[in-house]
Amino acid sequence: MIELRFHRDLYAGEDVDAAIKAFAAVARCEQEAADDAFVVRVEPLYPKHARRIVGELGNYALARTIERGGRR
Amino acid sequence: MTSDTPENVTVELSAGAVHLTIDAALYPLEAVYGASYIFVDRCYVFLGRPREGVIVATLQTKAAEPGEDALRALVGEFANELLSCAWRAQITAQNRAVIESVTSQALAGAMGPPSLDDLADFDFSDDGFEDPLGIAQSWEEKHGRAAPKAPAQAAAPADEPAAAGEEGEG
Numbered sequence: 029m030i031e032l033r034f035h036r037d038l039y040a041g042e043d044v045d046a047a048i049k050a051f052a053a054v055a056r057c058e059q060e061a062a063d064d065a066f067v068v069r070v071e072p073l074y075p076k077h078a079r080r081i082v083g084e085l086g087n088y089a090l091a092r093t094i095e096r097g098g099r100r
Numbered sequence: 101m102t103s104d105t106p107e108n109v110t111v112e113l114s115a116g117a118v119h120l121t122i123d124a125a126l127y128p129l130e131a132v133y134g135a136s137y138i139f140v141d142r143c144y145v146f147l148g149r150p151r152e153g154v155i156v157a158t159l160q161t162k163a164a165e166p167g168e169d170a171l172r173a174l175v176g177e178f179a180n181e182l183l184s185c186a187w188r189a190q191i192t193a194q195n196r197a198v199i200e201s202v203t204s205q206a207l208a209g210a211m212g213p214p215s216l217d218d219l220a221d222f223d224f225s226d227d228g229f230e231d232p233l234g235i236a237q238s239w240e241e242k243h244g245r246a247a248p249k250a251p252a253q254a255a256a257p258a259d260e261p262a263a264a265g266e267e268g269e270g
Contacts, residue, residue, distance in 0.1 A: 035149040038129075083144030083160055090147065091140050094133045
């Protein structure tokens with residue numbers, strides 16, 4: 029399990045959700061809402077590619093947040 | 101990393117990642133977003149906010165085991181891009197009023213000429229106009245010479261001498 033903390037000031041919650049859905053085929057994710065962050069625990073289904081899966085999931089959430097003009 | 105590494109850069113060589121601590125007072129969030137977006141296709145970018153006023157950008161190369169030089173180049177280019185984006189954001193903020201003015205004028209022009217209904221509703225009267233400072237007065241009205249007196253009043257007393265003068269000159 030790899031824990032990612034997407035800070036609420038930097039990431040949009042909708043885009044974190046979208047990233048989890050987009051990567052559902054390659055990673056099992058558990059969500060938890062903390063006060064300051066969206067906490068996502070990622071369990072890649074292909075451990076050999078864990079680094080790539082987690083990295084791309086983070087990129088996906090960040091890029092979508094930026095494309096919408098930042099966190100709202 | 102070597103001793104000439106800036107204080108705000110930390111490296112995890114084993115993870116192939118480098119962390120850049122960014123002062124949010126110097127670099128607006130838009131600039132951080134801009135630089136991050138440019139690097140998304142080259143590396144994994146993750147943003148964090150450990151405390152108020154500080155943003156940490158974690159850059160992780162897509163290659164599993166990058167060399168130290170690759171990480172140094174990556175963070176250096178990211179810092180340069182960050183500075184560029186911050187500068188662009190500042191220029192945009194400074195020129196915002198001009199851009200909005202030009203845009204609104206362009207949009208107003210694109211709306212075309214006024215319709216007959218618009219003209220019918222337009223108030224052509226001067227009744228509602230107030231000009232307490234006299235801005236709408238012409239220069240002549242404000243500073244020009246006084247209007248000459250009426251010819252009948254001015255000519256009556258000086259009638260005879262003027263006539264005598266004309267005869268003498270001729």
